[in-house]
Amino acid sequence: MHVEVKVPEIRLRQAQTQPEGRSGSEKNPAQAPRDGHSPVRRFLLSRGNSAVADRGFHWLMVLCALSIFGIVALIVWELLKGSHLAWTSFHFEFFYKSYTNTFDGQTSYWDPVNGQFSAVPFIYGTLVSSFLALMIAVPLAVGVAIFLTEMCPRMLRGPLAFLTELLAAIPSIVYGLWAVFELVPLLRVHVNPLLTQYLGWTGLFKDDNPTGLGFVAAAVILAIMILPIISSLTREVMTAVPHSQREAVLALGATRWEMIRMGVLRNARIGIVGGIILGLGRALGETMAVTMVIGNTPEIHKSLLSNGTSMASVLANEFAEAVSDLHRSALIEIGLALFIVTIIVNALAQLLVWAVTRGAPAEAH
C-alpha cells in the first residue's frame, strides 16, 4: 500500500529536477543511468523483503554469464596443455619446417609414422581454399545484398531473404554430401577441363588430378557456405544507412547505381568489410564439407586442381586415430593455431560490424 502512494511522488520529483530524465532514458539507452534502471524501478528494487533471494538470483545469472569466459579459458587451457609436447619438440619450426625424404629425396611435411610433423601444408591449404572461396563469394554476396535492399520488388524480398537464411542453416555435412556426389563430378567433367584450357598458362590449373577433388572443389563449396553470412551482414549494414543519404544523392540527379555507390556502399563499406572478414573466419574453420572434397593429401602443389588438405580437415581425419602421443600433440597444436587465427579474425569482424550498426537507427528498412 505504502509503495503505491509513494511512486507518483518520486516520479514527480524526478520530472521536476530532470525534465527529460525518465522518458529520455527509455528512448535512448545510452543516456540511461549506469545500472540501466529508471528511478522508479530503482526505488522499487531498493524496497521489499527478498534481498537475499534477489542477490542470490543476481549472482547465479552472473555466474551463467561468466561461463562464457570459462569456456574460452577451458579451450585455451586444454589446447595449450595438449600441444605442450609438440611445442617442446619443434618450437616455431613447426610452422615452417620441411623434411627431405631419405630414399627419393622428395620434400615431405607430414609423416606421422616416422615422427615428421610440420604444419606448412595445412596452413597453406586453409589459406588457399579460404581466399579462393572469398574471391568467389564476395562479389556474389554484395550483388545479392544490393539486389535485395535496393532493387528487389517487395514481394520477392521476404522469400529470397528466407532462402539465404536457409542456406546458412544447412549443416556442413549435407553440403559435403552434395559436393561429393554432385559438385565434384560436375567440376571434373565440365569445369576443370575448361579451366585448364583457358587458364592453364598461369600454371595454376593443371588437370593432372582425375578425381575432381582438390582446392577448387573445396573453394566452391566453401563459397556457397559463406555466401549467406556475408550477404546477410552486408544487407544489414546497407539497411542501416539512413534514407536521407539515398534521397540526397538521388536529388542531385544520380542514377540508381550512382545512388547505391555513393549513398549506400560508401557509407556501409566498413560494415561490409566486417561481414567479409566474418565470412573468412567461417571459411578458415569450416571442417566437414572441406574434408570431404579437398582430397586430404599433406603436400603442396602449385596447381589449384591438385589434392590438398586444411588445418580443420587433418584434425577431423587423423585425431581419433593418432598413432603416437607426439602425433596427437602436433594435431592439437594445429588446432591451437586455428583457434588463435579464428579468434583474431572474428574479433576484428565483430568490432567492424559493431562500429557501423551501433549508431544506426533501429527502424531503418
Add this chain to the structure above:
Amino acid sequence: MSTGQFQLRSRLRGATDVAVTTLAILATVVVVTPLVAIFAYLLVKGAASLNVDFFTHVPKPPGELGGGMANAILGSGILLVLASAIGIPIGIGGGIFLAEFGRGSKLANAVRFTADVLNGVPSIVMGVAVYGLVVSQQHSFIPFSGHFSAFSGGVALGIMMIPTVCRTTEEMLLMVPHAVREAALGLGVPNWRSVLSITVRTASPGIITGCMLAFARVAGETAPLIFTALGNQFWSTSLNEPIAALPLQIWVYALSPYDDWHRLAWAGALVLIVLIVLAVSLVRFVTSRGVLKGTS
C-alpha cells in the same frame, strides 16, 4: 561541356545502371541455384531411399543390403537432450544477466563480445577442447571421463549452444517494455520472481525459438563429435559408451564405397534437413508474426 559530350556521358551512366542491375539479378540467380539444386537432390535422392526400415533398423554389416539408422537417430536424440540440458539453462541465465542486470556495464559488453566471438570458433576446436577435458584422462570430478563416450559428445554440443542461446535470449528480453517490469515490482513481487515469471514469460516465444535455432544448429554438427561421441554401429543408450549420431553416420556412409550406404546417407541428410528447416521456419513464423512486436 558540349551537348554531345553531355549526352554521351548521360547515356553511359544509364548503361552502367542497367549493367549493374543485370549483374545484381544475375548474382542472385547464381546464389539461389545451388540452394535449389541441393534441396532438389536431397528430396529426390532422400525420398527415394527413405523407408520404414530406415527408422526401425540398425546398420547392416558392410556389403549387406538394407538396414537403417535407428541407432543414429536415437543417439542424436540422446546427445541433443544432454546438450540442451547443459546449454539452454546456462545460456538463458547469461541472457538474463545481459538484459536485466548488466545493461550498459563493462562486464556485460565483454560477455556479449566474447559470446559473439565464441560463436565463430570452429566446432572442431570445441571437439579438441572437450577431448582434452573429458575423453583424454580420468578426472574424479567429471563423470564418464577417460574414454570416448556419449556424455563427452553431449558436453561438446552443449557448450556450443551457450553463446547462441545467450545472445538470442538477451535480444528477446530487451523487447519487453519497462512498464511490465515496473508493474510487477510495484505489486511487491521480488525481483527474481518478476524476472522469471513476468519478463522471461513475456519473451518466452522468442526465447523458445532462439533455443530451437541453437538446437537445429548443433543437430547438424559433425566435427565436435568425431573424437568425443565417436560413433557406433550398434544400439547403445549408455552415456558411458561411444554412441552413434546422424551427422556422424552420414559422414561415414558418404565416404564408403557401397552404393547402399550412399543411399542411406542421402536419407539421413533428408531427415536432418527436414528437422532443421522446420525449426528455422518456426523461428521465422514466430518472429515475423509479431508475437513480440507491439509490446515494445
